[in-house]
Amino acid sequence: MKHLPKHLQPRWRYLAVGIETWPDAEFDRGAFQRHLWYAAQNLLGEAASAAMDLRVLRFELASGAGQAVVQVRRGEVERARAALACLDAVDGAPVGVRVRGASGTVRACEEKYIRDGPEAVAERTVAFEDDQRTAVVRSPRYDVATPDGFAGATTLDI
Incomplete structure (x- = not known):
């Protein structure tokens, strides 16, 4: 063809x-x-x-x-x-x-x-809702693990 x-x-x-x-x-x-x-x-x-x-x-x-x-x-x-x-x-x-x-x-x-690749991701322990929780950090955003799933937060929320 x-x-x-x-x-x-x-x-x-x-x-x-x-x-x-x-x-x-x-x-x-x-x-x-x-x-x-x-x-x-x-x-x-x-x-x-x-x-x-x-x-x-x-x-x-x-x-x-x-x-x-x-x-x-x-x-x-x-x-x-x-x-x-x-x-x-x-x-x-x-x-x-x-x-x-x-x-x-x-x-x-x-x-x-797309030259840089995906954002840098880190995992930290943060204080959220009067408790210590694990969070995935993509600066300046935090995805905080809660019993119901994840909650989105910023530096001011932590």
């Missing part, structure tokens, strides 16, 4: 996405991809979400902080941003996503927006 001429080949844009969730949440690239497709489908419908052709190319998540590179067709970047904004949970774990930027190549996307 012959390749399409260059002027007929699809053009792509790449979105650098920052991911934040609770430290005990564990999901992989496939689960993130599936929930992103569902979010796009629910927002735009099947035809429009298929036209965007969203794909997660790179994915990394550790201790509640991560990043991804999402491929989307050129001209559909705003719709892809809207679909990402609708993503609120992956496999039952609440998740926050932020589009750091868009680029024309994967390499430029990684160099501009």
Whole structure:
């Protein structure tokens, strides 16, 4: 089978996405991809979400902080941003996503927006609600382990 001429080949844009969730949440690239497709489908419908052709190319998540590179067709970047904004949970774990930027190549996307890797994460014992508790620290945020799960806090709360 012959390749399409260059002027007929699809053009792509790449979105650098920052991911934040609770430290005990564990999901992989496939689960993130599936929930992103569902979010796009629910927002735009099947035809429009298929036209965007969203794909997660790179994915990394550790201790509640991560990043991804999402491929989307050129001209559909705003719709892809809207679909990402609708993503609120992956496999039952609440998740926050932020589009750091868009680029024309994967390499430029990684160099501009994902060069440092995920945030530095440390674990400390903190005083919270009149008790000593374990917290995962991503400065200036603290995810404090409570009997009911995690609670988000800042330096002033500790």
